[in-house]
Amino acid sequence: MEHTVSCRASSTRRESFDCLTEVYTCFLKGSCPSQRAADVACVIFSGVCGLVPGEDRESTPSDDFRDTSVVLTCISVTLVDRIVSSLTSRSLSPAVTLYCVDILTVLFQDMDLMSQLIQQFQAEDQIISHLAAKSVSVCVFYQLLKSRPVSPVWQQKCVQVFYSSAPGPELDSCVWSLTEVLKRLLKGAHQEILGNLLAAFDSSLSALCSTFLPEERREVTQCLVDVASSRLWGATFCLLLDLLEVLTASSLICGAGICLKSQRITHSHSSALLTIISCSSEYFVKKRALLLLKRAVLQKVGEDWALGEVLDTGLKYKHFSADMSMLAQSVLTAVATNWLQSVQVESASFFGGTRHIRAEEGQKPDCVVLRAVSLLLLKSMELHIQTAGGTGVDRVTEVCGYLQSLWGFLRQCSIQLTEVPHCCCWVSLLFGEQDDDLMEAAKALFSIFLHHRLCSGLDDVALLKAACASGCNPHCHFLLLLQSISFDHSILLDFLISTETCFLEYFVRYLKYLRADWQGFTAACGRTSLPDRRLSLQQSPTASCGGDMSKGTFKGQDQGKFSSCVQPIGAISPVAAGFHLVEYDSSDESDPEKMEVSQDESGASVCEALDVKQEISGAPVSIRQKQYESEESASTGLLSEPNSTPERRPEGPSLPVLQSEQTSSPNMAPLSGQVTCDILSRAVLCMSQLREVVTRLQTKKLFPYNPSSLLKLLAQLENCSSQSLSK
Known part of the structure; x- marks a missing residue:
């Protein structure tokens, strides 16, 4: 007798599985199942409720019944999800669509399936609970699209x-x-x-x-x-x-x-x-x-x-x-009450989970958290500056205090800044792998600098010196950016075209300031250029912070000088020939869009007219996903060893150790004609080449917006450079 009941139960379960499997297979093929829609709805409803038609629960072994009920429930709920999703996407033929509508009509109007699905929200089995929530969400969305309440x-x-x-x-x-x-x-x-x-x-x-x-x-x-x-x-x-x-x-x-x-x-x-x-x-x-x-x-x-x-x-x-x-x-109130001291930063995680760290490897902090904390504070300061009124020394002291709190937090997290005299370079190091975050940080720091300039009352020389001490000198940040891309204008062009970063707004605002403070830029280039010494970049296993942060060492340099010829590994990588965001010579025409830039020198104002939202043919390509090869070693003498060969950067993010070495000055090949490898010359050449290629693209109507104002600024900077050289 027991054997007969067990066989009947097994047969019933098999029939339910066969029915649901056939229906699912037919939907995948785009055909109608052989069963009637009402019969399929009955099987689905029974499966959702955890019942097997014709089965006596009391006479069935409890474990077997529970396993069968769970599997049938999962299949039934998933099938409901599949039916509704197919109707929402309109991917079915008219005949199959009508068949599915009939099933849903029976389930939701005659059987009140929604109540049964919602009851599964409190199921102990998390898989059933989640599948029920997923199915209900799809059904609710479908009903809303059908203009139903x-x-x-x-x-x-x-x-x-x-x-x-x-x-x-x-x-x-x-x-x-x-x-x-x-x-x-x-x-x-x-x-x-x-x-x-x-x-x-x-x-x-x-x-x-x-x-x-x-x-x-x-x-x-x-x-x-x-x-x-x-x-x-x-x-x-x-x-x-x-x-x-x-x-x-x-x-x-x-x-x-x-x-x-x-x-x-x-x-x-x-x-x-x-x-x-x-x-x-x-x-x-x-x-x-x-x-x-x-x-x-x-x-x-x-x-x-x-x-x-x-x-x-x-x-x-x-x-x-x-x-x-x-x-x-x-955010600022929390930072003022030592919130940063309570922020926990664990070791960096890996796709394979965590791993044991040997003592000689040192700390590897989670740099996602470090970048998030830094950006949260920097952008909060920028917003506070834009919305709060008042000027004076007290406001400058307040802003500098927040920045010093940030540098102190970074030092606490095993980022040894004590041996690196210049804080500006750590912006590039910290945000090296994230170009969008890097630009946001640079833009925020630029706003902080302009506020400092407005409130402090310092002269230009003292202002830039104080800005370097706080890590917000815009000339330093821009030079570090140019060095990180090996002064390649085509990467700047990629950034101007890409919609992934705020580079356009940052670049135009900085160029307007640079036009008014060319002497400060020249001075920064002079301090950066090292004719008789240069910095080598080496990986340090004792300083890599989860592959994304490092301890910096700076030896053999005058502590009063800014000698940061840094090429952050993973920042915006050096360029390999011909590998860019778009092929500029064969780009399809894009609809031009106005980009009006105010020529009034208003440093503290945000360039709101530059909120350019352009569409570029094809899916956007993340610049930070690219890997570029180094330029020929002859043109990067300030950044590499004399005998080093170009190598593709490692896949994982990492940052350099700054290390000064006493070497003889190598004979460096010029970049173009009479242009030497001097930092100022390379920077000017880079912007000049950028102006030429943008002009060429504009002439061919291949640039996605009107760059006239940008070209004016670049031309004015070339005039500033010519006048500076003629003196």
């Missing part, structure tokens, strides 16, 4: 769970599901639907975030203690941070259309997020919160998944400026 069952369940805020699988599933729906709406630019959905969840989301991110520091600490008792609280926090990023991105996309409290949580609760970074016991939670704040201050939330043209609408919601100012002030 949001599922009341889903909305009520999420609102209820958000108000209760009890950590667990149900909360995780609700947070993930809402995040996924919002993300899909953002990608599709469905702004009206997005606004209505956000309004429906605004109060509950505010309550949820107020629970996990209270305003008072003591309450945040207690919250961390309370949620830490949950086994998976770290995952819950990370899901909440993902939701915050989507909400913040929605505020940029919706622009002036809507302005809800939930969309401003990242800014309004920034102090709590900073406390999470300093007090959380889970390092990955600290890191995720830090990266969220970094993207928020850079206005790049959602850049990993949102469409760039959607995020760059240019419209700002009502309280945008106030929110950005609040975020910047929270």
Whole structure:
């Protein structure tokens, strides 16, 4: 008798598996299954509920029944996801589309499948819980696109769970599901639907975030203690941070259309997020919160998944400026109260996990965290300077104090700056692998410098000396950039065309300042040029910080001079012949776009007219993903050993050790004609070549926007150079 029941149960399970397998296979082939739509819907519904048709649960071995139920549930939920996704993408033939619509009609209207899927949110099996959330999200998105109201069952369940805020699988599933729906709406630019959905969840989301991110520091600490008792609280926090990023991105996309409290949580609760970074016991939670704040201050939330043209609408919601100012002030207040001292920086991780570090290798800090902390502080200072009024020595002291706190933090993290007298070079070293972050840091430091220039009342010589002491001399940063690309103008052209960085805005603002302070640039070039000594770059296993940071040593040089002929490995690599972002001689025509640059010398103003958003044919290519080979050693005598040969840079990021060696001055080959390898000459030649190639591309109508103002600046700089040489 028992054998008969077991055989019947096995047969029933086999029939369910066969039915679901055939349906799935037919959908992959684009054909209709042989079963009726109503019969398929019954099998799917039974599988989602964890029931096998015709099977007596009490007479079936519990382990076998549980295993069968889990597998059938996973298959059934996945099949629902597949059906709805195919309908959303309109990838099915008319006959198959009608068949799928019939299945969904039976499942959601006659059987109320949505309620059954939502019940699986609290399943102990995390796979089932996640698959259910994924399927529900797809179904809700499909219904919204069909101009149907949001599922009341889903909305009520999420609102209820958000108000209760009890950590667990149900909360995780609700947070993930809402995040996924919002993300899909953002990608599709469905702004009206997005606004209505956000309004429906605004109060509950505010309550949820107020629970996990209270305003008072003591309450945040207690919250961390309370949620830490949950086994998976770290995952819950990370899901909440993902939701915050989507909400913040929605505020940029919706622009002036809507302005809800939930969309401003990242800014309004920034102090709590900073406390999470300093007090959380889970390092990955600290890191995720830090990266969220970094993207928020850079206005790049959602850049990993949102469409760039959607995020760059240019419209700002009502309280945008106030929110950005609040975020910047929270960061600066925290830094003033020694927040940096509490930021944890662990050893760098690897794709294979962590590895044991030998004693002689030294510390290898997580440079993603170091860059995020540095950019968060630098951009907060820039925002504070732009929004806060007042001038004078007190403001200069305040700004310099923040910079000194940053350098002290970097020294604490095993970045030995004590033997490197010039702080400016560490900008290139720290952001070497990330060209977009490098440009953001350079732009922020340039704004800080201009503020220093405006408030300090120092003369030009004293101003640049003080700027070098604080690490924000723009001439040094620009020279380091040119040296890192071996003075190759074609890489500058890549940056001017690329939409991945803010190089265009930074470059034009710097050129305007350079036009007014050519003597300062000349002096910086003279201090950098070393006719009888030069610096060699060597890898140091004792100083590599996770392949991305290094201890710097600087010997044998006058401590009062800036001798930073540095070529940061991994920054913007030297160029190999003919390997660039685009093939300039064969580029298709791009629609020209106006780029008006004010010729008024207003150093403290942001060049807002340079907010150029151009479209270039083909997918964008990340410059930092390229690997360039070194130029011939004869033209890089200041940067390499006499007998060194060009080698391709290692795949992993790393930074150099600065090491001065007493050598005889080699005979260096000229770059072009009479031009010597002097730093000033190479810099001027680089910009001259850039002007020539941009002019040629403009003549052929191959440049993606109107570069007339840029060309004027470059021409004026050539005149400054000629006048300087004639004196």
